[in-house]
Amino acid sequence: MTHENYIEIMNIPHSQPSLGQKEAEAAGRVIMSAYIAQGKEVFRFEQAMAARIGVPCAVSTSSGTAALHLTLLAMGIGPGDQVIIPSYVCTSLLHAVNYTGAEAVLAEIIPETYNMSPEDVEKKISPRSKAIILPHMFGAAADTEAFLSFNIPLVEDCAQSLGGMQKGKMLGSIAHAAVFSFYANKVITTGEGGMVLSRSEDLTARIRDLRDYDNKAGYKIRYNYKMTDIQAAVGLVQLQRLDEFTARRKNIAEQYYQYLNNARSADAGIRLPHSDPGRIYYRFPVEIGKNADDLIRNMQKQGIACPRPVHCPLHRCLEQDAFPQTEKIWKNTVSLPIYPKLSDAEVRYTAEMLMKSAAFL
Ligand SMILES: Cc1ncc(COP(=O)(O)O)c(C=O)c1O
Numbered sequence: 001m002t003h004e005n006y007i008e009i010m011n012i013p014h015s016q017p018s019l020g021q022k023e024a025e026a027a028g029r030v031i032m033s034a035y036i037a038q039g040k041e042v043f044r045f046e047q048a049m050a051a052r053i054g055v056p057c058a059v060s061t062s063s064g065t066a067a068l069h070l071t072l073l074a075m076g077i078g079p080g081d082q083v084i085i086p087s088y089v090c091t092s093l094l095h096a097v098n099y100t101g102a103e104a105v106l107a108e109i110i111p112e113t114y115n116m117s118p119e120d121v122e123k124k125i126s127p128r129s130k131a132i133i134l135p136h137m138f139g140a141a142a143d144t145e146a147f148l149s150f151n152i153p154l155v156e157d158c159a160q161s162l163g164g165m166q167k168g169k170m171l172g173s174i175a176h177a178a179v180f181s182f183y184a185n186k187v188i189t190t191g192e193g194g195m196v197l198s199r200s201e202d203l204t205a206r207i208r209d210l211r212d213y214d215n216k217a218g219y220k221i222r223y224n225y226k227m228t229d230i231q232a233a234v235g236l237v238q239l240q241r242l243d244e245f246t247a248r249r250k251n252i253a254e255q256y257y258q259y260l261n262n263a264r265s266a267d268a269g270i271r272l273p274h275s276d277p278g279r280i281y282y283r284f285p286v287e288i289g290k291n292a293d294d295l296i297r298n299m300q301k302q303g304i305a306c307p308r309p310v311h312c313p314l315h316r317c318l319e320q321d322a323f324p325q326t327e328k329i330w331k332n333t334v335s336l337p338i339y340p341k342l343s344d345a346e347v348r349y350t351a352e353m354l355m356k357s358a359a360f361l
Pocket residue numbers: 063064065066089090092093135157159160181182183192193194
């Protein structure tokens with residue numbers, strides 16, 4: 001390699017949390033208080049999330065999956081029922097439905113937005129449909145109004161969209177209930193963790209009861225799905241930093257658009273995510289017009305982790321076919337690194353390597 005075309009190979013992970021001194025102090029303060037299980041910090045975190053999203057009730061859980069599971073149980077869903085979910089999403093949703101004994105019915109996505117298609121869902125509604133789980137994929141709002149019009153309990157899945165908006169409303173405040181995840185790669189993190197938000201006091205009271213098995217009058221199946229005060233104290237600090245995080249993510253997305261929105265990338269078959277103004281950039285999915293296997297490998301050689309944003313679509317997990325849109329998007333789409341700690345130089349390097357790899361392959 002000559003001196004002119006030598007570029008130092010960087011090492012860029014796909015995701016990284018943004019945790020600092022304030023989070024360490026908050027966790028340390030709880031540890032030193034010697035009350036570390038679910039307590040007043042969890043209560044404060046629930047109150048802060050409810051205020052931020054603009055709904056009255058919030059119940060924290062040990063994960064987003066636990067939040068989904070308890071929401072479905074509190075909606076009375078069980079064996080014999082069906083729950084509609086997209087195929088293009090992580091397996092958490094399928095697990096949550098299966099835990100209840102209900103059947104997951106999969107729906108296609110709209111390729112332009114990566115969100116579930118209301119037209120396909122309408123075709124799949126049956127008398128057994130008892131809920132729809134609607135993720136706002138990669139941070140961009142799905143068509144919540146269209147799904148509400150089906151008059152089936154609707155759960156917004158905001159695991160990827162905390163801070164996003166739709167028509168002036170916060171995502172998570174629109175449907176019957178909403179779930180959030182605070183896993184390590186999410187917009188804000190508590191390591192592991194989740195929450196359910198809702199306007200329904202009845203629903204959240206049932207979830208509150210189900211998440212903790214101990215000291216109850218009468219026995220029924222309950223769970224240990226609690227968040228700890230250590231996690232909640234970290235979550236409170238992270239929530240105060242949410243605007244800072246979403247602003248930096250947006251700034252990185254703008255840089256990607258600047259580098260990649262041109263004739264060269266169009267020639268290479270690159271399609272960038274849609275830039276709906278209310279969205280947040282949890283992920284920056286890029287469709288490359290062909291199977292992404294070679295590109296992912298090539299980027300890895302350049303030190304950049306850009307896997308498919310969905311590891312395996314659910315129709316593949318369930319060995320179903322007839323999901324042509326999801327199948328094509330899944331095969332051809334990669335997720336570029338986007339997180340507050342990513343430097344401008346790393347963004348530029350990633351965009352350059354993507355252009356080179358896409359044009360070369
Ligand atoms: C859309 C969506 N829903 C739910 C979850 C589950 O969250 P958790 O990992 O906290 O269980 C995830 C996690 O990646 C997700 O992306």
